[in-house]
Amino acid sequence: xxxxxxxxxxxxxxxxxxxxxxxxxxxxxxxxxxxxxxxxxxxxxxxxxxxxxxxxxxxxxxxxxxxxxxxxxxxxxxxxxxxxxxxxxxxxxxxxxxxxxxxxxxxxxxxxxxxxxxxxxxxxxxxxxxxxxxxxxxxxxxxxxxxxxxxxxxxxxxxxxxxxxxxxxxxxxxxxxxxxxxxxxxxxxxxxxxxxxxxxxxxxxxxxxxx
Numbered sequence: 001x002x003x004x005x006x007x008x009x010x011x012x013x014x015x016x017x018x019x020x021x022x023x024x025x026x027x028x029x030x031x032x033x034x035x036x037x038x039x040x041x042x043x044x045x046x047x048x049x050x051x052x053x054x055x056x057x058x059x060x061x062x063x064x065x066x067x068x069x070x071x072x073x074x075x076x077x078x079x080x081x082x083x084x085x086x087x088x089x090x091x092x093x094x095x096x097x098x099x100x101x102x103x104x105x106x107x108x109x110x111x112x113x114x115x116x117x118x119x120x121x122x123x124x125x126x127x128x129x130x131x132x133x134x135x136x137x138x139x140x141x142x143x144x145x146x147x148x149x150x151x152x153x154x155x156x157x158x159x160x161x162x163x164x165x166x167x168x169x170x171x172x173x174x175x176x177x178x179x180x181x182x183x184x185x186x187x188x189x190x191x192x193x194x195x196x197x198x199x200x201x202x203x204x205x206x207x208x209x210x211x
Contacts, residue, residue: 028100030065030085030200031165034182036147037113037134038074039106043207047071048181050201061090069203077106081115097122100130111136127156127173142176153188164189169205177203 034050048069055062067085074080081104088095100119107113113134120127132151139145150166169184184199 026175030087031130031151031153031167031188032065032067032184032186032197033115033132033134033147033149033167033169034067034069034184034199034201035071035081035134035203036110036145036169036171036176037106037108038110039104039113039134040071040205042073042075044073045071045206046203047206048182048201048203050199052197053201054197055067055195064088064090067201069201071104077177079104079120081117083117083119100128110138128158129154143173145171145176147171169199177205 002024030052032052032175034048035046036107040046044181046069050067050069051203052065052067053062054065056109065087069083071079071081082095082101082107085098086095089097098119098121100117102115102117104113104115115132115134116129117132118127118129130151130153132149134147136145137149147169148166149169150164153163153165155162159172165186165188167184167186169182171180171182173180180201180203185196186199187194187196
C-alpha cells in the first residue's frame, strides 16, 4: 500500500504537471489568489507578499511558497495583475521560481471580476493559463469581506490535462481600499482526490488615487 506521500506524488505525475514544477521527485500545485473582486482604480498599485503551505500530511512535509502579488490599475475597470513565487519542498534544498501575469476585468464593482493570467517557469519548460472568476461578499462594509475564486487550469505541455481549483479567502482591515490582512484556503481537484493549501499575507496600496 502506498504511503500518503507516494499517493500525492503519483496523482500529480499521472495527471500531468500542475502549475509549473518538478522539485526532485514531487510535483506541487500553485493556484493561490490572495485578492478580491475589487479592481484598483486607474494609477493605483497594490502589492501582496504572502506565504503558502501545500499538501502537508503526517508523512509528507509538504511544499512551501514565498510569493509576491502585484497589481497596477490601467483604468477604473481593468488591472494588470501578476505574481512571482519561489517554491520548494519542505525539508529539502533547492527550489524553482514561477511567474504569472494577466489582465483583470471588473464585471460588477467590488463584487464580481474575471482574471486571465498566463505563467510558467523562467526556463520556459511549462506554461499554464488559469481563467479565474472572483466573487466577493462584504461581511462588514470595507472592513471584512470573503472571496471565492473558482478557476480552470489549462496546462500547455505535451500530454498534460486540465484541473478545476478554487480558493476561499478572507480580508480584514480598518479600510480595505488601503490595506488588508489576508487568509486563504484553496483546493485543487484531481483524479482520485484533491490537495489543499493555506496562504497568509498582507496587501497594501501604493500611490492611492481617488477613483
